[in-house]
Structures are given as C-alpha cells and as structure tokens.
Amino acid sequence: MLRMTNLSKVYRTHLIETHALRGFDIHVREGEFVAVTGPSGSGKTTFLNIAGLLETFSGGDYVLDGVNVKGMDDNARSKLRNEKLGFIFQGFNLIPDLNLFDNVDVPLRYRGFDAAERKRRIEDALGRVGLSSRVRHYPAELSGGQQQRVAIARALAGAPKLLLADEPTGNLDSQMARGVMELLEEINEQGTTILMVTHDPELAARAQRNVHIIDGQVSDLMRETTASLAAVGAASAANAFAADNT
C-alpha cells in the first residue's frame, strides 16, 4: 500500500540545512493498522505529511498503492490524495460554516461525483459513525468526539485506500478517545489501511504494528499484536517485520 525507500527530507534556509527524514524506509501493507510513535521533533509529522502528499520529499522513492509519486506535480498529487487518501487530524479541521452533510461532501465534490452518488456516500459515511440524525447540524453544535467522528466520516466517504490519522484522539477525553479508537479499529477490520501518528502508548499498543521514529529514521519495530497477525496473515506480518528492520 505504502512503500518509502531511502526517503529524505531536507529543509533548507540560506544558513542551515535541517534533515527531517534521512534514509527513511517503511512498508505498510494493505489492511494494516500501523501506529507511528516517536518523540517531538523526530520527524513523525513530516513523515505523515509526505505520506499524505501534502509535502514533497528531497530524495528517495515513495510508492503509494502502486503509483510512484516522485516528481509528481501539485495537481496530480492533489488528485491522488483525493482518490486514495483520507485524513483525520488532531484538531478535527471541520469547516465551521458548513453543516455535517456539506463537510463530508467536500472531498466528494473534488472527486466529481454526481449529486445522487455524493448523497448516498455522505449518508452512508455519517451512518457508519453514528451521526445520521445530525446531518444538518453544524460542527459547533457537536462535542469533540462527535466532531472527530464527522472528520472520520469525511475521510471515509471517498472510500480511501489509506487513512492517515494525526493524533486523532489528542483533543479528546479518555471516554471519547476510546470511542474514536474503537471506530478506527472497526474501519480497519472492514479493510481500510490505517497509519496513525500518536504519542499515546495505550493507543499505539492497540495497533497491529508500531513504527518508532527517532531523528528522522525508523528506529525500531515495537510490536505486533496477535490480532493483526490474524488480519493480515502471520506470514506476511513476519515478512514485514523482516523487511522493515533491515
């Protein structure tokens, strides 16, 4: 699903060069739920931004669902992002003056679906997160947990291959966080690959696989859960372990 090979990202000013990622290798298989952990400044967000095609990289290769994105122009990356990726942010990032229906509608508009198809997908996505009855509500009328559910519905509506979640429970209390996490697990069980950046070791522990980033490099594979082995197959998980740590 996602493979980065010897990837590097350098931020340059006229005075200094900062290597946010260097020799970065990762391979995420279809159907996996991978948690990315690491200390602040380690490169987690840079990795997620590059994975989400929100930033370009300086060197190496990145293949997303069979498409090599190296050298792709901005428009092509936007199109690919719209078709293959879903985003969930720590701050929810809903558009405040659009109701839930219209918020979920945003990525579908850019996909070019007709009105009937969009309606079907929006209702389906909001139904999956348990907010069917609140389609005409505005984000400000919802709790934090509900807002994050809307963000998840928005990410799911386009049926993405890969869901990128950046601290999805960071702004939620523990009860709401648990609900959101259960929803993500459910989505993963239904076949969507999830890549989640988190500081929370408890959440990371619930992922099938952990990737730890330090100083812009993948440093260690923390663990794999038995659940993930069941989901993606023991053999492939073992291969992934080997591949990601060589």
Next chain:
Amino acid sequence: MFRYYFQLGIRSLRRNPMLTALMVVTLAVGVAASMATFTVLYTMSGDPIPHKSDRLFVPRMDNAPIVGYAAGDEPSDQMTYQDAINLLASGQGVRRTAVYGIGSAIDSGRADLPPILVQGVAPTRDFFAMFEVPFLYGGPWDAATEASARDAIVLSRETSEKLYGAGVNPVGKSVRIDDTEWRITGVADTWKPMPRYYRLINGNGGGFVGSEDFFLPFQAAIRHEFGNNGNNNCNGEGPKEPGFQGWIKSECDFIQFWFEGKSAADQPRLKEFLAAYVTDQKKLGRYPRPINVRLENVMEWMKHLGVVSADAKLSTWLAFGFLLVCLVNTVGLLLAKFSARAGEIGVRRALGATRPEIFRQFLTEAAVIGLVGGALGLMLSFGGLWLISLQSEEMALVAKMDWAMLATTLGLAVGASILAGLLPTWRACQVTPALQLKTQ
C-alpha cells in the same frame, strides 16, 4: 463546480459580516460614483443615429476675409445663404438640406386660443428623411411645394395638440403665421435625438435641451424673410446692402448644411467637391483665403463642437480614480478575509482540492461580493444620477441610465471585485496545507 463555488460565495458573505459589509459598501460607492458620471458622459457622447452617422456630413468652408488670416484657422461652422443655395443645387450626395432656426407665433384662428409662440427650423424636405423624423400624420411637403417655395408647414405633435387637441389629424388645415396661411402637410411625432446633433448651433436650448415646434420649407421661410433664430456670423464688412435681402446676399453665415452620402466612402469625394466648389467661387471674387474645407460626419461634428464638456470628462476620470482607491481598499479587506480562511484552504487542499480549484473558489467568492456590491452600487448610482439631474435641465436629460448602463454597472462591479480578488486569491492558493492543518 461553479454552482458549488457560487453557493460557497453566498455562504461566505455571512461569515464575518462586518468585513463583508465594508467590502460591499466600498465597492458600491466606487461603482456608483463612476457609473453615475460615466452615464452622463455616455449619454452626452452617444451616437444619436448609429446606423447612418458615418454618412451624414456637415460641410465647412472658410469664407472669412484675408485680414486676420492665420494658417490652421478653422472654417466657420455654418454657411452663407449663397453657398447653401449652390450646394442644394449641386446634386451632391443622395440628400441635402439647409437648416436655419426660425421663431414666430402661430394663430390657430380660434377665438378661445391666443397665438402660440413657437420655435422651429426651416429645412428642405430632405431633412425629414435624412434625420428620420417620425410622422404621426401626413408627411413632409412635396417636391412641387418646395420647388415653388409655397407655404406649407409641418407641426410637431405637441404644437398640433395645443392647437387642435390630442388625436385630431390636422393635415390639410391651415394655420396663420404673420398674416400668411400655411397649409399643414404633416405632424411630426415626438422626436428628440440625444444629443440634438442636427442643430447643435441653435437658439432654442443647446445640444441637449429643446425641440422643434414647427418646420417651414427653407425657401418659403426665406421668401417670407424669417430672421435667423440662432448664431449669425458676419465676417469682415458685413452686408453691403440693407435689409433681409442684403443679409442673405452677404458673407454672413447662419445656415447649417447637411449632406447625406450613400456610404461613409462618400466623405473624401464630397470633400474634393467642396474644394472644387471653393475654387470656382474664388473666380467670382469670393473666398479670399487659401482653400480650407472640412467635411465631418456626425460623431466628428459633435467632437468638433465639444458636445461633451471637458468638465464631464474630468468628472468621469476623477470618479474612476475614486473607484481605483475603493478597489485598493477592497484588495486589503479581501486579503484580511481570505487570510482568515487559511485553515479551511489547508483542509480543502488536504481533501483533494488543487490550487486551480482553490483559485476558482475564492475568485468566485470575490465575484459574489462584487455582485452584491454592484446591486447596492446600482441603487446608489440612481441616487447619484438624481442628484446630478437636479443641477440643470440639460443634466436632467442626460442623467438617465439605460439597460446597457445598468448591465455595465453590474459588470463593472463584478469585474472590479474579481480584479481586487486576484491578489488575495493568489495568496490563498499559496497556503501550505501541512502547516495550516497542524496549527488549526
């Protein structure tokens, strides 16, 4: 997607309503000021007879004495009776008319109605076809009447209604002017070309105000020695003989002359004819100056006479300058409005919007502001025109907005807001989504 962007634009008006209101008012005031003054300029400088203005020509010939001659002198705007008669007989052009202003009192013969003071013109019968004067009843006097300078008259609708009442056809009746019976051949319907190009040098109103109450055959008016109600320019010595006959034999010019050509291409040929005519007249001892002839079509003629005042042009320039100031302000306000939307732009980009899509969305939002500003600007324009119309009777006539100006007002507002939106929209497109998403 345009409909989607338009809907977002409408929604965006409600977001930060104070800023939106400021932009709309700024734009509306700028548009109203420029459109109110531009409407006046547009009416003043409009083509009063667009389908043939390029083939109606005013001849001008310099018959002034050699004393005081300076190279580059403009020939007189009118011509002498002698020249008018000669040019009428020349057969040049498809139609010709000499026109001069007359005024008198019409006696209807009714005991209950005192004589009506009227002002009009004495043209040839070609005048009516050349300038497309509409007729309510009858028509111009016939060729035989003209040839024998018989007493015929065309009344204006207004004059006819004063004399006979509305809905009465007076053709065939006679009216008395200065103890002469004039047979009515026609009643001209309301006819007020704007500007009044056929008689810009006149004694009853000016370039915009006034209309003709009656029309007498040119030669009949001369035969009855109607004086000129308008400018009379006697160069040099003036008439050598006394009285009306002395005046019309002199080099005094008081007649407006018009040719109608087959097409605009007749202009150089007619001008050559004028030069040849002056050469012939020189042999008769007239036209002491070097040959200096002009032949101007309607628009050139209006430009020559300065129908559009320099003040009107200056006001329009100033108003458009003011619009520019308003636009600069709108740019600033849009920058503030759009920069507050960086988070939304980041989200849209993350969800798959390309930069061109963001560009189109925000430019449409700017256009929606322009549309609302244009609607308000239109109302303010009407208010501005009303204020202008209070200045004078002439201004009241020209300060009127037609459909073209109405559409231009809305178009200008939308165009101006799109122009003002270009920089803020371009800035909006430069938003780095990754940065915005993290900082939201």
